[in-house]
Amino acid sequence: MFKAGIWIETGENGVKEANFGVITAARGHGDAEIHAFVLDGNADAYQDALQSYGVQKIVSLGTDGGDLSSKPDLQAAALAEAVNHFEITAFLGLSSARGRDLLARVAALMDAPLVQDCIGIDLSSQTVSKSHFSGKTVATVKINANPFVCSVRPNTIEAQIAPCQCELIEYRASVQDPGKLAVKEIEKSRTGAVDLTEANIIITGGYPIGAAENYNLLQQCADVLGAAVGASRAAVDAGYAPHSMQIGQTGKTVSPKLYIGCGLSGSVQHFAGMKTSKVIVAINTDAEAPIFEKCDYGIIGDLFEVVPVLTQVLREQKS
Ligand SMILES: Cc1cc2nc3c(=O)[nH]c(=O)nc-3n(C[C@H](O)[C@H](O)[C@H](O)COP(=O)(O)OP(=O)(O)OC[C@H]3O[C@@H](n4cnc5c(N)ncnc54)[C@H](O)[C@@H]3O)c2cc1C
Structure with a gap:
C-alpha cells in the first residue's frame, strides 16, 4: 500500500490552513493512506479538521528524549524514525521557513531524495513540479527512490474537503536529543498579524507609496480583508518598508488566492515571487504599465484614491 505522510505545521492558532493543500496533494494518489504527523501534543484537538480533508491516521509524535517543541x-530524528516505522513512501510538508529546515533534516537522516518548494505534486507518477529561473521555467522532477521527501509551497495547491473517519495513534520515538540545537526565542515580525507566505490575500505597495507611514492606507484595507501587506524591492530599498515585507526574486515567495498590487510596474523580479497567485489585481496610473499585461483585473488610477474607496466599499459590504 502507498502511504503518504504529512508533517502538520501548527502555530498559535492550531493547524496552519496551508497544510490542507498538502493533504489534498497527497490524496492525488488514489490509493494512498494518509498519515498526519503532529508534534505539539494537541493531535486530538486537530482531529476534526484533519479528517475532514481525508487524513486517515493522525500520529501524535513524542520522544523519550525530551520536549520536542524547541x-x-x-x-x-523523531520524524525520521516514525516515517520508517509507519513505512511511509512519500513524506510531505509545507515549504515554510520551518518546513524547509525540518524536512531537509529528515531527508538527510533518512538518506532520502528531497525536493523543496514544489508547486505541484503527482504522487501516482512520483513527479513534482518546481519553478526555476525566477518563475520563467517549470521543471518536472521524477523521483526514482522510495521513500522520498518533498516540501510544498504554501497555498499553491487548493485544499479540497474529503471527509473520512480517522484513527488517532500515539507514537513515542526512541531518539535522544543530540543537544546541538535549541530555538531560544522567536521574534514576531512587526509587519501585521497575517504571515505573508501563508496569507490568502495580499495587498502590496510599490515605490509610489512614497513613505513608510503610507503603508497604513494598505494596512486598513488589509484589516478589512484579513490580508497581509507586502512591498516591492524599490519600496524596501527606499526605506519605506522592512525587507521582511519584500516579495519577489530576492524577497518572499507567496501564492495567495488574491494579490492586489498597488503602484507596481510589474517587473519580472517582483513577479518571480508572486506569479502563482490565483487572481492578480493591479492598480496603476499608467495604462501602459507592464503589470496590466500580467494581471487578471486592472484599475487605471492613483492608489491614493483607489485604495481608500476600496477599503470603504469592502467595510460597508462587510457590515
Ligand atoms: C537581481 C535583482 C533582484 C530583484 N529582486 C526584486 C524583488 O525581490 N522584488 C521586487 O519587487 N523587485 C526586485 N527587483 C527590482 C525590480 O527590477 C524593480 O525595480 C522593482 O520591482 C520595481 O518596483 P516597483 O514596481 O514598486 O516600482 P517602479 O518600477 O517605480 O514602478 C512603479 C509603478 O507605479 C505606477 N505609479 C506611479 N504612481 C502611482 C500611483 N500614485 N498610483 C498607482 N500607480 C502609480 C507607475 O506607473 C509604475 O508603473 C530586483 C532587481 C534585480 C536586478
Whole structure:
C-alpha cells in the first residue's frame, strides 16, 4: 500500500490552513493512506479538521528524549524514525521557513531524495513540479527512490474537503536529543498579524507609496480583508518598508488566492515571487504599465484614491 505522510505545521492558532493543500496533494494518489504527523501534543484537538480533508491516521509524535517543541534536530530524528516505522513512501510538508529546515533534516537522516518548494505534486507518477529561473521555467522532477521527501509551497495547491473517519495513534520515538540545537526565542515580525507566505490575500505597495507611514492606507484595507501587506524591492530599498515585507526574486515567495498590487510596474523580479497567485489585481496610473499585461483585473488610477474607496466599499459590504 502507498502511504503518504504529512508533517502538520501548527502555530498559535492550531493547524496552519496551508497544510490542507498538502493533504489534498497527497490524496492525488488514489490509493494512498494518509498519515498526519503532529508534534505539539494537541493531535486530538486537530482531529476534526484533519479528517475532514481525508487524513486517515493522525500520529501524535513524542520522544523519550525530551520536549520536542524547541529542538529542530530532535523533531527531525523523531520524524525520521516514525516515517520508517509507519513505512511511509512519500513524506510531505509545507515549504515554510520551518518546513524547509525540518524536512531537509529528515531527508538527510533518512538518506532520502528531497525536493523543496514544489508547486505541484503527482504522487501516482512520483513527479513534482518546481519553478526555476525566477518563475520563467517549470521543471518536472521524477523521483526514482522510495521513500522520498518533498516540501510544498504554501497555498499553491487548493485544499479540497474529503471527509473520512480517522484513527488517532500515539507514537513515542526512541531518539535522544543530540543537544546541538535549541530555538531560544522567536521574534514576531512587526509587519501585521497575517504571515505573508501563508496569507490568502495580499495587498502590496510599490515605490509610489512614497513613505513608510503610507503603508497604513494598505494596512486598513488589509484589516478589512484579513490580508497581509507586502512591498516591492524599490519600496524596501527606499526605506519605506522592512525587507521582511519584500516579495519577489530576492524577497518572499507567496501564492495567495488574491494579490492586489498597488503602484507596481510589474517587473519580472517582483513577479518571480508572486506569479502563482490565483487572481492578480493591479492598480496603476499608467495604462501602459507592464503589470496590466500580467494581471487578471486592472484599475487605471492613483492608489491614493483607489485604495481608500476600496477599503470603504469592502467595510460597508462587510457590515
Ligand atoms: C537581481 C535583482 C533582484 C530583484 N529582486 C526584486 C524583488 O525581490 N522584488 C521586487 O519587487 N523587485 C526586485 N527587483 C527590482 C525590480 O527590477 C524593480 O525595480 C522593482 O520591482 C520595481 O518596483 P516597483 O514596481 O514598486 O516600482 P517602479 O518600477 O517605480 O514602478 C512603479 C509603478 O507605479 C505606477 N505609479 C506611479 N504612481 C502611482 C500611483 N500614485 N498610483 C498607482 N500607480 C502609480 C507607475 O506607473 C509604475 O508603473 C530586483 C532587481 C534585480 C536586478
